[in-house]
Amino acid sequence: MERKANFVKVIATFSIFASFCALAQAQPQRSGGQQAAPHVVRPPVGRPPPMRSTQERWRSLPPAARQDFRRNAERWMRMGPEERRIMRERENLRRAQIKRETESALRDSGLPLDQEKRSQFESRYIQERRRMEQTLRQQIENERQQQLPALIQQLKREFQLEPTGSATAKPVESPKSGK
Numbered sequence: 001m002e003r004k005a006n007f008v009k010v011i012a013t014f015s016i017f018a019s020f021c022a023l024a025q026a027q028p029q030r031s032g033g034q035q036a037a038p039h040v041v042r043p044p045v046g047r048p049p050p051m052r053s054t055q056e057r058w059r060s061l062p063p064a065a066r067q068d069f070r071r072n073a074e075r076w077m078r079m080g081p082e083e084r085r086i087m088r089e090r091e092n093l094r095r096a097q098i099k100r101e102t103e104s105a106l107r108d109s110g111l112p113l114d115q116e117k118r119s120q121f122e123s124r125y126i127q128e129r130r131r132m133e134q135t136l137r138q139q140i141e142n143e144r145q146q147q148l149p150a151l152i153q154q155l156k157r158e159f160q161l162e163p164t165g166s167a168t169a170k171p172v173e174s175p176k177s178g179k
Helices: 002-026 054-060 063-078 081-109 115-161
Strands: none
16 A cells, blocks of 8 residues: 555656656747736747646646656666666756757758747747657667577577587678678
C-alpha cells in the first residue's frame, strides 16, 4: 500500500510540475521582459487553451503517454540524488540547445517580428521540430527492426562456421562498410 501511495505522490508532483511548466510557457511577455496583465493572458496560436485541472490533463493524455509518464516517474523515484542532478543538467543543456537553434532559425528567416509573433514563431518551431524528431526516431526504429533479422542470420552463420575452441574469430566485413 505504501508503494501505491508513493506512486500517487510522484504522479501528483509531476502533474503539478507539468502544470507550472505549461502555465509558464503560455504567459505572453511584453517587450522589456515584463509580463502582460493577467486578464490579457492568451495561449499561443496553435495551442489548445490550458486545462482547468491536473486530473483533466491526465485524462486527456493517450494511454501510451500515461504509461510513458508512469514509467518515467517510477524511474525518477529509483534514481539517486546524483543521477537526478545529472538528468536535470542534461535537460537544461537540451533546452539551451533548442533555444539557440530556435533563435538561429528566427534570424535565418529574416522576419522582423514583434514580441508576440516572435513567441508564436518560437512555439511553432519547437512544436514542429519535436514532431519531426519523433518521426525520424520512428523511421530509424523501423529500419533497425527490418535489418535486425538479417544481422542475426549473418551472425548465426559466422558463429556456426567457427571451429569450436577457437579463441578469436576473424570479423567479417559488413557489406555496407565499403572496405
